[in-house]
Structures are given as C-alpha cells and as structure tokens.
Amino acid sequence: MKSLVTIREDSVGHWVLRIVGAVALVVVLVWIPTKGGNGLITDVMEAFTLMSAAMALNLVLGYAGQISIGHSAFFGIGAYTTGICVSRWGFSPWVTFPLAFVIAFVVGVMVSFPASRIKGVYLALVTLALALVFPRLLTWRKLAWLTGGGRGLPQDDAEVSTTGFDIGRRAGQMRHFEIFGWDPFGDLRSIEAKTPFHYWIGALMVVVVYVVCRGIVKSRAGRALIAVRDNETAAAVMGVNLVATKAFIFGISAGLCALPGSFTAIRIGQVTPDLANLTLIGAITFLIVMVIGGAGSLSGPVIGAVLYIAIVSKTGSWADDDNIPGVLRPLFAWAKTPPGTGIFALALILLMFVAPRGIVGAWKQYSRRIVRVEPRPIGVPSTVDALAPSVGATPT
Amino acid sequence: MENFLQYLFDGLSIGSVYALMALGLVIVYRGTGHLNFAQGEMALFATYVVYQMGEWGIPIGFALIVGLAVGFAIGAATEVVLVRPIAKKSPFAVFIVTLGLFQLLNWLDGAIWGDQVLPNSGVGSKQSHFPTLFPSGDDDFVSIFGAAWRLKYLGVLVLVLVITALLFLVFNKTRFGLAMRAVASNPDSAQLVGIRTHTVLMVSWGMAAAIGALGGVVFAGINNTVNLGLMFTVFIYGSAAATLGGFDSPGGAVIAGLSIGVIENLAAGYAQEWVGQELKLGVAFVIIVVVLMVRPSGLFGTSKVERV
Numbered sequence A: 001m002k003s004l005v006t007i008r009e010d011s012v013g014h015w016v017l018r019i020v021g022a023v024a025l026v027v028v029l030v031w032i033p034t035k036g037g038n039g040l041i042t043d044v045m046e047a048f049t050l051m052s053a054a055m056a057l058n059l060v061l062g063y064a065g066q067i068s069i070g071h072s073a074f075f076g077i078g079a080y081t082t083g084i085c086v087s088r089w090g091f092s093p094w095v096t097f098p099l100a101f102v103i104a105f106v107v108g109v110m111v112s113f114p115a116s117r118i119k120g121v122y123l124a125l126v127t128l129a130l131a132l133v134f135p136r137l138l139t140w141r142k143l144a145w146l147t148g149g150g151r152g153l154p155q156d157d158a159e160v161s162t163t164g165f166d167i168g169r170r171a172g173q174m175r176h177f178e179i180f181g182w183d184p185f186g187d188l189r190s191i192e193a194k195t196p197f198h199y200w201i202g203a204l205m206v207v208v209v210y211v212v213c214r215g216i217v218k219s220r221a222g223r224a225l226i227a228v229r230d231n232e233t234a235a236a237v238m239g240v241n242l243v244a245t246k247a248f249i250f251g252i253s254a255g256l257c258a259l260p261g262s263f264t265a266i267r268i269g270q271v272t273p274d275l276a277n278l279t280l281i282g283a284i285t286f287l288i289v290m291v292i293g294g295a296g297s298l299s300g301p302v303i304g305a306v307l308y309i310a311i312v313s314k315t316g317s318w319a320d321d322d323n324i325p326g327v328l329r330p331l332f333a334w335a336k337t338p339p340g341t342g343i344f345a346l347a348l349i350l351l352m353f354v355a356p357r358g359i360v361g362a363w364k365q366y367s368r369r370i371v372r373v374e375p376r377p378i379g380v381p382s383t384v385d386a387l388a389p390s391v392g393a394t395p396t
Numbered sequence B: 001m002e003n004f005l006q007y008l009f010d011g012l013s014i015g016s017v018y019a020l021m022a023l024g025l026v027i028v029y030r031g032t033g034h035l036n037f038a039q040g041e042m043a044l045f046a047t048y049v050v051y052q053m054g055e056w057g058i059p060i061g062f063a064l065i066v067g068l069a070v071g072f073a074i075g076a077a078t079e080v081v082l083v084r085p086i087a088k089k090s091p092f093a094v095f096i097v098t099l100g101l102f103q104l105l106n107w108l109d110g111a112i113w114g115d116q117v118l119p120n121s122g123v124g125s126k127q128s129h130f131p132t133l134f135p136s137g138d139d140d141f142v143s144i145f146g147a148a149w150r151l152k153y154l155g156v157l158v159l160v161l162v163i164t165a166l167l168f169l170v171f172n173k174t175r176f177g178l179a180m181r182a183v184a185s186n187p188d189s190a191q192l193v194g195i196r197t198h199t200v201l202m203v204s205w206g207m208a209a210a211i212g213a214l215g216g217v218v219f220a221g222i223n224n225t226v227n228l229g230l231m232f233t234v235f236i237y238g239s240a241a242a243t244l245g246g247f248d249s250p251g252g253a254v255i256a257g258l259s260i261g262v263i264e265n266l267a268a269g270y271a272q273e274w275v276g277q278e279l280k281l282g283v284a285f286v287i288i289v290v291v292l293m294v295r296p297s298g299l300f301g302t303s304k305v306e307r308v
Helices: A013-035 A039-065 A069-087 A095-114 A122-137 A140-145 A189-219 A219-229 A232-237 A242-266 A280-294 A298-314 A326-332 A340-354 A358-367 A384-388 B002-032 B039-055 B060-087 B089-112 B151-173 B175-185 B187-192 B197-223 B232-243 B250-270 B280-295
Strands: A005-008 A371-374 B141-144 B148-152
Touching: A005 A013, A013 A189, A039 A069, A039 A189, A039 A219, A039 A242, A039 A280, A039 A298, A039 B175, A069 A095, A069 A122, A069 A140, A069 A242, A069 A280, A095 A122, A095 A242, A095 B280, A122 A140, A122 A280, A122 B089, A122 B232, A122 B280, A189 A219, A189 A242, A219 A232, A219 A242, A280 A298, A280 A340, A280 A358, A280 B089, A298 A340, A298 A358, A298 B039, A326 B175, A340 B060, A340 B089, B002 B039, B002 B060, B002 B148, B002 B151, B002 B175, B002 B197, B002 B232, B002 B250, B039 B060, B039 B089, B039 B197, B039 B232, B060 B089, B060 B197, B141 B151, B141 B280, B148 B151, B151 B175, B151 B197, B151 B250, B187 B197, B197 B232, B232 B250, B232 B280, B250 B280
Parallel strands: A005 A371
Antiparallel strands: B141 B148
16 A cells, blocks of 8 residues: 655654644643633533543453443542542542542452453443442442432532632632742632633643553553453463453553542532433443544544534534524434434444444554554664664664 | 232332343344343333324324334344444444444434423323323222232233243244244354344344333333333343343243342342342342352353353
C-alpha cells in the first residue's frame, strides 16, 4: 500500500509533528476554561469523567479481554468515598482521591477472583448483576448511617455545596488555591472561580489516568494482558500468571475508575444513589464510549468521550421539537426523549459491522494511505539520542 | 404457616415471570450459543405495544397475540440481520451488538412512549392500570390455609406451566423440535442431513423473544404499570435462573426460575431487617456468582468440554 507522505519514526519531521500536536492540544485545553462559557466547561468536565472511566474500563476490556458491565460500581465507590470522607469526617478532598483508588483497588482485586474462573459473557452477567446491586447497597437501611440512604450526602440540604472545593460546609475551609503565592482562580466560592478550578482538577485526573494506562500497556504487564486476551491458555503456557495478572488489572482498572467518581462528587458537591454514572446506565455508557472510540487503544476512550458528550449535549434539548435544527426536525420530532443515546446505540451496532476496532482503529487503517510513520530500524539512534548521545544512545 | 404460604405463593408467581425470561435465554443459547442481553428490552418493547393496544381499546387477548407477534418479529429480525452476519467475526462482537440493541430498544421505548410510568392520566392514558389477562379485582383471590393467592398471580403460574408443557411437546414430539435439538447438538451435521438451520435459528430467536414478551406482559400486569426500567431486574433474575438451571436446559430454567422466586421471597420475608425488599436482588447476584464458581454448568445443564 503506497502512502502519499512517509515519515521516518523519531526523525526531525516526526518530532515537529508531535510538538505541533502537543501545542495544539495545550492551546485547546487552556482556551476552554479561559474563553469558553460555563456550559462548555461543564460539558468538557463531563467528557473528562467519561474518558477516565472508559480508559479504566479499556484496561480490563480492551486489553485483557475481560468483559465488565460493572464499572459503574467502582465509579460509585470513588464518588461515595469522597462524599463520605469529606462530608462526614471532614477529610481534605485531595486525600480522598488516593483513598478512593486504594479502596476500589481492593474491591477490584476481590472481583477478579471469581473473574479468573468465570469467562466471557458469564463474567458480563456477574458484573451486570454487580452494577444493579450496587445502587441497592447504597440505599440499604443497614448502611444508611454511612451512605445517607436514598437522600445521599451531604444529609442536610443547607450543606449542599455552594462554596469552593468541598462537599458540605464542614470541609469548606479552602477558599483559595495558591501555588507559591500565586492565586490563579480567586475566591473559590464564586461559580466563575470554582468551575475553572474543577476543570483543571479534571484535566489533571485525565492526565494521571492516561499516564498510568500508557505505562501499563507499554510495559511487560501490558503485553501479558494482550496475551491473556488473545489466548488465555497459550498465555499461561508461556508463563503468564493468569490469576495474578487478572487481579492486578482488575485492581488498577477499578482504582482508576474510582477517580472520576471522586471528581464527580467534588464537582457536583453532593452524591446520591441515582447519579446516572453509578447505575447500570453509567456502566453501559463507559462501554459504549470505549468501544466507539476504539477498544484496545490508548486514545480511543478520549475520542469516544469527546464525541459522546458533543452529541449528547448538542441533542440534549431536542425533546422539545423547537430546539431541533430545521433540516433534522422531521427526523427527530416524533421522539419524546433526546435522541443522543439512541444515536450512539445505533452507531455502536453499525460500527461492529464496518469498524470493529472503533474510530481510532479505522483511523489507523485509513490514515496510513496519506501519512505513514515508518518504524525506526533497530540499531539506528533516534534524533533524541543523537542530540544527547551521552544519555542513552544505543551502542552500535 | 400463613406467612410461609404467602411467601411461597408470591414467590411461585413472580418466579413464573423469571422462568419465562430464563426460557427465552435458554432457547437462544441452545440455538446459537449466545447470551442475549437484549432479551429483557425486546420483551419491554412488546409490553409497550400491548399497553398501546389497551389505549386503543383493543381487548387484552387480541393485544397479547399482537404483542407476541411483535416480540417474535424483533427476535427473528435480530437473528437474521444482526447476529448471523456478526457471529462470524467474534463472540465479543455479538455481545456488543446485543448490548447496543439493549440501549437502542430502551431509548426507542422512551422516545415513543415517554420516560414516565404508564398508564398515567397526566399524559392522557385512558386506562387506569395495565391490562391484565386475569381477574384482578380486590376480592379475586383464593384462600388456602389463610394465605391469599390473588387470581392474577395464580393465573401467571398456571400460564407458565401450560407454556412449559407446550414447549416440552414442541421440543420432543414435533419434527421442528427435533430439528431444533439437532441444530443445538451439532449445526454442521444438522445442515448436512438437510435441516434448514437458518430457519431453525431464526425461529428459535423469534420464539425466545415471544416467550420473553409474554413474561413482560404478565409482569407489567402484576405491577399494574409499565416503565423503562421494568425489565432490568427481571432480566437479572431470569439470567440467574438460566445459570442455576443450566444454560442448555429448558426444564432446568423453569424449575430454577420458580425456585429463585420462592427463595428471594422467603429471604425478603424472613430476613426483613437484613434483606427486605431493597436487597432482594442480592439473592440473584449471590446465586449467579456461587453457581458459576461451584458448578458452571448449572444444576441440570451439560458441562462443556473445551479442547485446547
């Protein structure tokens, strides 16, 4: 297959491309909270939430091939860890992120033990049941002293967050976020300061989740995962410890999925059992976002989440026929609910026929015809190595 | 004693609905070896159709037949249009497709009938409650040792037993049943001896969806209402029943469905403090996990031998 442009991997041209891409990304990321409206920022934060959860799910499903429709439960564990710790015990919200990770990690490892015996769609069944049971647990009266039952947290309406970085009043001490005396946001009690502040927390979370996922996927552990996905028996024969690998990846994935949960709790300022992302609907949304973006690719969930939020928020008001743009009105006017989820469900089904590896998979396949990045031959030093030969050049 | 009988009767009746759902799952599994995640939502669509017929003043008997036909059509079309072409690619793709169908059908129900609980006079429903097949007045019950068995509950159980008996006859005494068993046992050989496997599979999926639709209609009848979340839990109970009974055993599915109904009602009744109505679903979850861990082939299923 002949492509129009061929670029050698790690050549100067390749690095220019990479840097241009990175700069463009940073410009967009900075433009949104400074120039964009509150609606846009909220949508992007929702996309951050979805892409982190989908990236976490991708580790288990896309890479290790273990079907899970129960990640909403891990998301919920994160949300409730933050909610409970901050509103009941007055923890600093920062601390609840690692705490949520650890708790969800432990639960994830526990889930992995049945998962190492149960395969394929049966595992999907177990995790589906988990997704349905989890919200019931939150409203269970034996746990109401902790979770706040059906009302959620904080218990007192007057305490529902309107001030800064907190859930409820008890943790409302933080009024400013200062880095070495520089106060970029101002008084966090105002919504104009709070929204960008939450935005940057979300952006940081996405970066952390992405870096962890990338680290795992590109390492020995990641190759073990792919081996397990492609042929479990063969992987075991080649020396992959199946039980340990699955326990590890379920734990990490659950822990990472708890982070967007914590983020959502902080962003909204309260947690309730009917938060969409911690019910079955959330689990299915994560899965759809991941598969549409591209299962088994690092950037897939990111693309999927952006697309999902773009379409869902664009069509969110379409239940009212007057809001539908003229050309599309005859198509959607009959529907009593917004068409977003329907469009995505249909896209998911169609995608399985035309591009089972998602948008990113299709992009990789077709973009090669235009620009092809030629892998660097083994033994040839890369540009980076050539610039700093003493650091880590391959001896040739 | 009264309480026990009451829990038992309620359990058997609600278990009948789970049994219907499980039967549908088992028939699909025996046919094509897939777990149909959209089973519950297919049934829900047909249930909404029956509701709509009721709105138009069509008697429930006829409405039910139309509902079953709609269910059959959705199931058969799914097999022909979606499952058959995609099954060649990978089992994972089939799973995603059935999940997509789950979401699509649920959205479609909401888009057509709205997301509120129906019937609802607020949106102009003419009916006061979902049409039931059986007498559902306040004094329509039989009293057995002091426990009341409402006729609409009893009717459901009888209906399920009749359907099971009919299916048993179809599977074991008709040529088509023989063909179905042949395809389940070995599709390639079945095709070689002249069985139209495509037709058999299409009809299997259609039958499964129609049976599920019946389950949806009677469940909505028991609840008096229909809403978008109606079948989520029923699907989980149904798959718990199919797991417990063994995914390839229709008789097992019915027995397991009835047992799960009884078990969860006994648990909710006698352990009200701990289980109660809220954690009933936990019973299904525990059953699924324990059965899959201890005896993955279920009580009545045949265990699967894998070749490396």
